[in-house]
Amino acid sequence: MAEELLRIRGGSTLHGEVPVQGAKNSALPLMAAALMCSGETVLHRVPRLTDIRTAGRILEGLGCACRTEENTAVIRQHGLSGSEIPDAEMRRMRSSIMFLGPLLGSAQECILTMPGGCELGPRPIDLHLDAMRRLGAEISEQGGRICCRAKRLRGARITLPLPSVGATENVLTAAAVAEGETVLCNAAREPEICDLARFLNQCGARISGAGGGTVTVAGVGTLHGTEYTVMPDRIAAMTWLCAGAAAGGCVCVSGAVPQEMETALSVLEAAGCRLRIRDGRIELRRTGVLRGVRYIRTMPYPGFPTDDQAPVCAMLSAARGTTVMEETLFESRYKYVGELLRMGADIRISGRTAVITGVPALHGADVSAMDLRGGAALGIAAAAASGETLLRGLGHIDRGYEDFAGVFNSLGCETVRLPVFSASTEKTGCTA
């Protein structure tokens, strides 16, 4: 497919309502877990994303049938035919590692390579592998191929050195079908963990304590298919709210779970936005000036989410005053800042700290997304900027946002998806 970009005409206030898509970071582990469930699993509110298509292909390669129509995925498992995930699929996304626990649990073997995904600095998988070893897996590595085998998984007491979201998810899936009880300490507490536990319990698992630091899993041997609706995407919801805050106007997201977004929403309020929250609707109004927020630090849930860091920095680059942002989870999550500078932003990076000095106005520019949330951040800045922005690297944004251009248009920000070639031709007037 020809490479595409977005042409965003910024500078107008935004108005409208956006129904929140299903959460990518929940739908992907749920799809992986479905391979442990005999019979049919039906997942609703699955976002239409390239990562979801990758997960579907991985499932099919392992012998499941996977059909997605609109926002529903139907996965049928009547016996697996493989236990290896091709390197090409592993490289496409971080979530390919989410197949480790389910495959070990149901095929007693999982062969994989290092997962890809957004480049945010080193993203090792040592915690995943150590946890699988604790459950009885033997792991060997040769030429980058990691072979994990376990004739029988046995419940264990596992303490994670840090509350890794992915490692917690792999422990939950593997332990769900292990022999005996697993107690996971220092587990991640993200809402996506609770969604996975709810789904697994509906498939026959016995998991308690998800959402807290200690999760107990009583192994049940086998799981069955079910029908389940994926939780709403709290990061996508925050992205649309940040766009409204940056450009001004009134943006409402519907179908969200505001309780899962409290820390992020408090930042919007501190920046001078007015929020009205009722029945899963979050309405943001920004008519006056946007203000800097002094200090924000990314933390595991319920702290301020690292995935909101880039959208919020973009928003605050158009605020009055200074914000200090500290990124504590990933080493290299400021790649988008260089692109924001092209739009007139004033941001200085020192290690994991960004000092954002709001400028009176951003202007459109030719910029490139380098990862998913950084790409969304550039979109937000483009909506607030005067003039036209060409946003390249759309492949990153398509991994996590369902119809980014459609949402911007629905809010009144004129956004066109164009093949890269025709966009450059239009700009230069050159057809040769």
Ligand code: EPZ
């Ligand atoms: C999940 O990544 C999300 N991805 C990320 O969202 C999110 O930023 C992150 O959780 C934190 O909330 C998915 O759910 C697919 P971690 P994950 O394991 O599971 C270190 C987005 O934009 N670590 O909690 O990979 C790691 O390097 C994406 O949607 C190890 O050292 O995150 C990081 O510093 C980007 N060894 C920290 O833990 C390991 O074995 C947290 O990572 C695993 C992790």
